[in-house]
Amino acid sequence: MERLDSLQHATLESVPSHHDEERDHLFSEVASIRTELRLLASQVSGVPVIPTRTPKRMDVQKACPNCGPMLQYRQKSKAKNVKGVKCTKCGARLCSREADGDFIVGLRTLVDDNVTCPSCGHRLSIKMDPVPGSVLDIDCIHCKVVLRISRGHTGLRCRIPSQPRAMIPPATLGEEFLQKVADLMVFKGWAARQLAP
Numbered sequence: 001m002e003r004l005d006s007l008q009h010a011t012l013e014s015v016p017s018h019h020d021e022e023r024d025h026l027f028s029e030v031a032s033i034r035t036e037l038r039l040l041a042s043q044v045s046g047v048p049v050i051p052t053r054t055p056k057r058m059d060v061q062k063a064c065p066n067c068g069p070m071l072q073y074r075q076k077s078k079a080k081n082v083k084g085v086k087c088t089k090c091g092a093r094l095c096s097r098e099a100d101g102d103f104i105v106g107l108r109t110l111v112d113d114n115v116t117c118p119s120c121g122h123r124l125s126i127k128m129d130p131v132p133g134s135v136l137d138i139d140c141i142h143c144k145v146v147l148r149i150s151r152g153h154t155g156l157r158c159r160i161p162s163q164p165r166a167m168i169p170p171a172t173l174g175e176e177f178l179q180k181v182a183d184l185m186v187f188k189g190w191a192a193r194q195l196a197p
């Protein structure tokens, strides 16, 4: 937008003042371009833009609850973060959970949880892997619909897998983003109109 402002300024100054009509025309033209650009910017940014941020990870040292020796791994220090860990000595599948700034390691066993069936609203008790990313397919005991339960970092998600949600790939700022803006401009005939007398 800043560059457009200077463009507008330069264009108007270079036009002789007795061409008032032409200047007014140019002025309204620039104004409409600015409006259109703002609209395009909002359209493009309607796609979620995810900033690239590295989450804070901590070096953790904990004893294997199965065989004893120290395990070393890295884990996000975010509250209640859960990570699957495998003991390199005994091969035990373990689960490390953040708790008040510390990490607690236990065997990776199924935990009790519950979800609501999106089809019939029945509350279902389940046993599921505690690590985010795990998926469980079950039938609703009430309406028999097939359900897919997936565990995220913020909780469980329960859906009927025959109706997958449309995924919009997140846009990243950079060449691709600018190309998208340029494509949209061409698509909307903005460039073509600029070339017209």
Ligand SMILES: [Zn+2]
Residues within 6 Å of the ligand: 064, 065, 066, 067, 068, 069, 087, 088, 089, 090, 091, 092
């Ligand atoms: Zn072990």
Ligand SMILES: [Zn+2]
Residues within 6 Å of the ligand: 117, 118, 119, 120, 121, 122, 140, 141, 142, 143, 144, 145
């Ligand atoms: Zn159901």
